[in-house]
Amino acid sequence: MDNPPSGLSRRGFVGAVGAGGLAVGASLMSHPGRAAAASVIDVSTVTTPISNVQTLPNAYYLTNVRFETGFVEEKKPWLDTPVIAHTKTELKTLRIANGAVADVLEAKSAVPPDAAVYDAQGQLMLPTFRDMHIHLDKSFYGGPWEATLPTQHGRADRVAQEQELLPRLLPVAEERTAAMIRLMHSQGTTVCRSHCNVDPVSKLGNLEHLKASLDRFKDSLDSKIIIFPQHGLLASDSAGLMREALRSGGVSYVGGVDPTSFDHAMEKSVDTTVQLAIDFNVGIDIHVHEPRGTAIPAFHRIMDHMEKNKQLQGNVTFSHAYAFAELSKDELKDMAARMKALDVTLASAVPLGKGAMPLRELHEAGVKVICGTDSVMDWWNSFGNGDILQKAQEIARLQYSSTEYDISRTLGYATGFVTPLDNQGGQAWPKAGDAASFNLLPASCSAEAVARLPLRNAVFHKGRLVHGAVPKAV
Numbered sequence: 360m361d362n363p364p365s366g367l368s369r370r371g372f373v374g375a376v377g378a379g380g381l382a383v384g385a386s387l388m389s390h391p392g393r394a395a396a397a398s399v400i401d402v403s404t405v406t407t408p409i410s411n412v413q414t415l416p417n418a419y420y421l422t423n424v425r426f427e428t429g430f431v432e433e434k435k436p437w438l439d440t441p442v443i444a445h446t447k448t449e450l451k452t453l454r455i456a457n458g459a460v461a462d463v464l465e466a467k468s469a470v471p472p473d474a475a476v477y478d479a480q481g482q483l484m485l486p487t488f489r490d491m492h493i494h495l496d497k498s499f500y501g502g503p504w505e506a507t508l509p510t511q512h513g514r515a516d517r518v519a520q521e522q523e524l525l526p527r528l529l530p531v532a533e534e535r536t537a538a539m540i541r542l543m544h545s546q547g548t549t550v551c552r553s554h555c556n557v558d559p560v561s562k563l564g565n566l567e568h569l570k571a572s573l574d575r576f577k578d579s580l581d582s583k584i585i586i587f588p589q590h591g592l593l594a595s596d597s598a599g600l601m602r603e604a605l606r607s608g609g610v611s612y613v614g615g616v617d618p619t620s621f622d623h624a625m626e627k628s629v630d631t632t633v634q635l636a637i638d639f640n641v642g643i644d645i646h647v648h649e650p651r652g653t654a655i656p657a658f659h660r661i662m663d664h665m666e667k668n669k670q671l672q673g674n675v676t677f678s679h680a681y682a683f684a685e686l687s688k689d690e691l692k693d694m695a696a697r698m699k700a701l702d703v704t705l706a707s708a709v710p711l712g713k714g715a716m717p718l719r720e721l722h723e724a725g726v727k728v729i730c731g732t733d734s735v736m737d738w739w740n741s742f743g744n745g746d747i748l749q750k751a752q753e754i755a756r757l758q759y760s761s762t763e764y765d766i767s768r769t770l771g772y773a774t775g776f777v778t779p780l781d782n783q784g785g786q787a788w789p790k791a792g793d794a795a796s797f798n799l800l801p802a803s804c805s806a807e808a809v810a811r812l813p814l815r816n817a818v819f820h821k822g823r824l825v826h827g828a829v830p831k832a833v
Contacts, residue, residue, distance in 0.1 A: 413828045418456040419475040422832055423466065425483045426451045427779035427804055428786050430764065443764040446780070446804035450481065455795045458821035462791055476832040479799050482816060485808060486774040486788060487796035488548040488747045492678055492706040492731025493539075494587075495553040495572070496565040497521075497528065500736040500743075501538030507741045514621075518590050520738050525561045532568035539735050540576050542745040544826040547798040547815035549580055550775075552644070552731070554587040554614055557604045559595050570609050579825040585644045587614035593622040598631055605639040612636075612676070615645035619653035629657055633664045633671070642674035644706065647682070654682035658694070665701045673702035676729070680705055683721070684714030691717055695724035708733035709753045718772070719758040730754075730772045747773045752809050766806035779805060795822040799829070 431445040452470070454462040470476055499505045510516035528535070543551065553573075556565045566586065573582045586604045588597040592615055604610060613635045618628030636643045643661065647654045658677060665671045677698075683705075686694060698705070704727040707716055722728045730750045734740035748770075755761075755769040771778050781787040789797065799817040802808040818826035 412826060413824050415477070415822070415824050415829075416475045417822070418454075418461075419477060420470045420832075421453040421455060421477050421479055421829065422450075422470075423481050424451050424453055424479040424799070425449075425481055425803075426463075426786070427483075429780065430784035443762070443784075445763060446767065446806060448483070448804060453789075453795075455822045458795055458823070460789045460791055460793045460795050463789065477829040478832040479817075479829060482799040483802045483804065483808060484789070485547075485770070485779065485798045485800060485805065486777040487550060487798060487818075487820065488546065488773045489550040489729070489775045490543060490548045490731050490745065490747045491550075491552045491729035491775075492708055492733055493543075493551055493553050493745075494555075494734060494737065495536045495539050495551070496532060496555040496569045497525070498535050498539055498735050498737045500542065501535045502531065505738070507738055517739055521556075521558070521589065522560050524738060525556070525558070525565070529561060529564045529568070532565060533572045536569060536572035537575070539745060540572065540580060541826075542735065544579065544818055545815065546744070546746040546748065547800075547818050547826075548745065548747055549796055549818065549820035549825060550582075551580065552583045552585060552612070554585045554644070556589045557586045557600050558588065558590045558597060559600070560590075562600060563604055563607065566604055566607070566610075578823060579820050581820075583611040584609060585612035585614045586610050587646070588616060591616065591621040592618075592631060593624055593628050598635070601635055602638075605635065605641065610639075610641060612642040612644040612674075613639070615643070617647060617649050618645075618657050620649050625653065625657050626660065629660045629664075633661065633668070636671065636674075637668055640670065642676070643671065644676040644678055646678045648679050649682060651682040651685040654680065655686075655694075658682075659697075662697055662701055662703065665703070675701070676704040676706050678706040679708070679710070681710065681714065681716070684716050686717075691720060692724065695721050695726050699725040702727070704729055706731060709750045709757075711753070715757065718754055722772075728772065729775065746812070748809065749812055752812060755809055761810075763804075763806045766809050767804065770805045770809055773809075796820050799827075 425448050427446050428449050429447045430443040431447050432441040433444040434441045450466040452464040452466055452468050453460055555569045557563065569584065586601060588595065588601060592598060601613060613632060615632040618625040622628035632643060632645060647657060661675060665675060683691060705721055706729050707718055708731050710716060718728055730747060732743055732745050732747055732750060735743040735745050751769045751773040754772050755766050759765040759769055777788055779788050797819050798815045800808050800813045800815055802811065802813050816827045817824060817829050
């Protein structure tokens with residue numbers, strides 16, 4: 360970035376980044392040419408939940424925090440009506456205590472002489488990011504570089520590859536998960552939902568390792584687990600293993616995958632998935648990559664079950680759902696209305712080349728839309744950097760105009776639609792009592808952050824600094 364925001368000197372900015380040290384994952388991602396470095400990661404730095412990160416006290420003040428306070432309308436001679444041209448910001452002081460925003464104070468407010476005080480240096484404060492569809496249990500990330508291999512039979516070949524890879528990767532599963540969590544932290548994410556393989560090859564091994572990793576990071580990451588029959592619930596005869604996984608505890612959702620093309624028995628596959636969720640009082644998060652001819656009947660069958668089983672309402676997610684890109688406007692409107700009525704969530708990794716996923720249309724129709732980064736450099740996809748803000752940018756570029764207002768609204772796809780300003784420009788976040796989970800970035804406003812994807816120089820989770828640094832106030 361050529362020009363740091365007002366109040367942030369170049370020397371101060373560089374010092375703030377350098378003082379905290381970069382996470383292992385972030386360092387590798389910042390230098391894609393250093394492939395050799397990935398094979399010699401110091402395991403001790405990967406498995407320690409938080410290292411080389413500044414420790415803050417339980418209560419402290421954070422000064423010179425840039426808040427968004429409203430939109431600025433301007434009249435342009437070539438336009439008939441005023442338009443939102445800028446976002447107004449002010450510097451504030453926060454008092455953080457017990458993991459929450461205790462007070463929002465004016466910039467010049469006096470602080471107690473014995474208080475711990477840190478300087479945000481004019482950086483923008485944004486809500487923490489949420490990666491709501493990721494596979495933390497399996498990856499090449501954190502190890503030697505490997506690109507995906509070509510296939511002849513599509514996903515069947517990927518499953519065959521997994522059957523060979525999973526036993527080899529189980530011994531390093533916790534280290535790989537820790538590396539990915541550090542990467543997420545470096546990208547500003549402290550909330551996630553992770554899928555986890557349950558299959559005849561790894562059995563519950565991946566789940567055990569994922570639980571152990573998430574437990575180590577429990578103070579820096581809010582997480583939920585979705586058990587996922589990657590090799591097909593019926594096709595790999597995994598229903599018994601799924602029950603065993605659910606009995607082990609710590610699971611929030613039961614997953615599924617392509618009940619027609621994978622399991623070749625849509626009704627039985629859907630019904631078995633739903634029964635598992637009902638029996639163990641968990642939610643459902645099902646991957647469906649199929650075309651409309653088979654996907655839409657599967658979605659409706661799940662929603663039929665939801666109408667009969669009220670406990671599922673508000674607790675079901677359709678992941679990927681590429682078939683929605685094939686629907687006409689009227690068909691999509693009807694689907695959105697039913698999803699909204701039953702409180703069904705859509706999870707998307709914002710696919711490129713899969714047709715234009717109607718994420719904006721569904722969101723504006725009242726469907727809860729959540730986003731994830733999905734793969735992080737695994738055998739299914741060589742790409743993936745754990746940056747959910749980049750996913751918001753992709754949605755902005757695909758479905759919104761490049762105006763200040765529209766770009767600012769797309770921030771919500773990265774934050775669970777917690778945004779500093781509401782749609783009318785009212786100051787909505789943060790308020791006293793909110794969790795102190797936020798990012799400090801060198802940007803002037805939300806729109807600039809989405810458009811330019813600046814470094815996340817300081818990442819906080821419930822008052823705790825989990826990535827980066829903030830200098831002490833002088």
